[in-house]
Amino acid sequence: MARQWLSLVGVIWLQSINGTNSNFPAYSSQLKRLLSISQLQLNNLAFASDAGKLLGWFSGVAALHLPLWLVLAIGSLLGMFGYGLQYLFLTNKISSLPYGIVFLLTVLAGNSICWINTVCYIIAIQNFPFDRQIAVGLSTSYLGLSAKIYGDIVHALFPPYSSPIQIARGYLFLNSILPILVCFMAAPIVRGVKTGKMRKLSSGFTAIFVITSVTGVYAVVTSLGKIVMTKLSSLVILIGMGFFLILLLAVPLMEKVIEMWQQRCCIREKGVYNIGLMENGERETGEFEGGVREEIGVRLMVKRVDFWLYFFVYFFGATLGLVYFNNLGQISESRGCLKTSSLVSLSSSFGFFGRLIPSLLDAYVSRNKYMISRPASIALMMAPMSGAFFLLLNNTILSLFISTAVIGICTGAITSIAVSITTDLFGPKNFGVNHNILVINIPLGSFLFGDLAALLYKREADSKGDYNGSCMGMNCYQTSFIIWGSLCSFGTLLALTLCARTKKFYSQI
Numbered sequence: 001m002a003r004q005w006l007s008l009v010g011v012i013w014l015q016s017i018n019g020t021n022s023n024f025p026a027y028s029s030q031l032k033r034l035l036s037i038s039q040l041q042l043n044n045l046a047f048a049s050d051a052g053k054l055l056g057w058f059s060g061v062a063a064l065h066l067p068l069w070l071v072l073a074i075g076s077l078l079g080m081f082g083y084g085l086q087y088l089f090l091t092n093k094i095s096s097l098p099y100g101i102v103f104l105l106t107v108l109a110g111n112s113i114c115w116i117n118t119v120c121y122i123i124a125i126q127n128f129p130f131d132r133q134i135a136v137g138l139s140t141s142y143l144g145l146s147a148k149i150y151g152d153i154v155h156a157l158f159p160p161y162s163s164p165i166q167i168a169r170g171y172l173f174l175n176s177i178l179p180i181l182v183c184f185m186a187a188p189i190v191r192g193v194k195t196g197k198m199r200k201l202s203s204g205f206t207a208i209f210v211i212t213s214v215t216g217v218y219a220v221v222t223s224l225g226k227i228v229m230t231k232l233s234s235l236v237i238l239i240g241m242g243f244f245l246i247l248l249l250a251v252p253l254m255e256k257v258i259e260m261w262q263q264r265c266c267i268r269e270k271g272v273y274n275i276g277l278m279e280n281g282e283r284e285t286g287e288f289e290g291g292v293r294e295e296i297g298v299r300l301m302v303k304r305v306d307f308w309l310y311f312f313v314y315f316f317g318a319t320l321g322l323v324y325f326n327n328l329g330q331i332s333e334s335r336g337c338l339k340t341s342s343l344v345s346l347s348s349s350f351g352f353f354g355r356l357i358p359s360l361l362d363a364y365v366s367r368n369k370y371m372i373s374r375p376a377s378i379a380l381m382m383a384p385m386s387g388a389f390f391l392l393l394n395n396t397i398l399s400l401f402i403s404t405a406v407i408g409i410c411t412g413a414i415t416s417i418a419v420s421i422t423t424d425l426f427g428p429k430n431f432g433v434n435h436n437i438l439v440i441n442i443p444l445g446s447f448l449f450g451d452l453a454a455l456l457y458k459r460e461a462d463s464k465g466d467y468n469g470s471c472m473g474m475n476c477y478q479t480s481f482i483i484w485g486s487l488c489s490f491g492t493l494l495a496l497t498l499c500a501r502t503k504k505f506y507s508q509i
Contacts, residue, residue: 354412
């Protein structure tokens with residue numbers, strides 16, 4: 001079991017650096033100026049990062065036929081190439097890059113995230129078959145913390161008086177180098193484990209929950225600290241974050257000590273399960289805790305009404321939240337907020353807790369008869385998210401921070417819950433491909449909603465006589481906020497419809 005916990009720690013480390021696309025708002029305004037592009041062209045670069053998910057299903061297919069360490073290597077190399085060439089361009093190592101090439105490089109970099117994500121999901125589901133929601137939720141929560149970690153490193157490497165171009169270069173350099181370094185380090189421990197007879201895992205999960213919760217509180221406090229000018233140096237903040245990530249190793253180490261001194265292990269209360277791995281790397285068929293409604297592939301999945309309900313619930317929920325974060329740099333700038341980097345860190349920190357909450361509920365409340373179903377949980381998250389979009393119509397910096405925090409926590413929770421819903425409704429066997437088909441709606445939403453926001457932004461800038469492409473004032477995104485809030489409200493109704501259609505299934509698990 002020590003190897004089981006060690007694999008989860010490795011997955012957490014991978015997820016903590018895999019949110020490279022979430023760094024885009026931190027340097028998007030500078031990128032816009034450096035490339036001399038319009039707001040629409042900039043938004044298309046944000047779309048390009050998400051468009052990599054259109055080909056994300058390749059990683060799911062590759063994971064069925066290739067060793068997982070090779071899937072990790074491919075993903076990290078794609079990211080290094082995509083972000084690395086952009087970094088060389090910004091540092092004048094490459095004389096020029098046409099906008100079309102930058103667009104394609106951004107697509108490539110965005111696709112790299114899918115490869116690493118697929119490996120993380122497969123390992124979490126495979127090594128913790130009875131607690132897959134808990135394992136997946138814990139690991140993906142660190143994906144929400146990724147922007148915060150990158151921000152801490154950048155602030156530690158560059159002094160406060162660094163120019164925006166230096167900060168932009170720093171983010172692109174880290175985006176290209178850090179994932180491949182962590183993948184190389186984690187590859188030996190991120191692998192399938194024969195679980196065999198398992199003791200209770202509650203103590204191990206409790207320990208990780210405590211460490212993770214403290215990490216999240218630390219992230220939020222240090223993010224707010226930057227806003228109120230904390231006295232803690234950036235280097236101290238980074239060291240603290242690194243300490244909490246390394247502290248996770250205490251769980252597999254303690255498990256190893258228990259294995260060495262305890263000859264007889266307590267069998268799980270539910271009985272003895274033997275979920276092994278066949279020689280070809282596939283799981284043996286067995287009962288999963290909570291069960292699955294059916295085990296189907298993509299061809300059958302896209303013929304299900306529930307899939308399309310689920311697809312559009314995610315489209316008007318998590319995808320809208322990600323579109324908001326893609327535009328956060330320009331939203332902040334248009335409202336006169338100069339702390340964009342801190343705002344991105346704050347959204348990342350609250351997104352971290354959003355991804356963590358479903359795991360906590362699943363671990364400690366799931367057996368309670370009053371626990372609501374997962375589709376109902378998504379509806380519960382989308383309601384306040386709708387309100388947050390309408391709150392942005394208030395022209396204060398406080399409303400900007402409150403709305404960003406709410407959207408962050410709700411988007412994170414929906415993203416985490418969705419992983420389990422995919423497994424619940426369509427089975428774990430084809431999860432790698434099925435879930436990547438679902439998240440195709442992210443680039444679609446990024447293009448539709450993002451470009452609409454960019455066109456409205458440009459129209460407002462032109463109406464003010466500012467033809468240099470920049471718009472200042474509350475009206476720049478006012479119409480976009482109304483549209484996003486209305487669509488999110490409609491998505492809430494769709495989530496309730498999905499909840500009603502799956503009520504019988506969830507009442508039986």
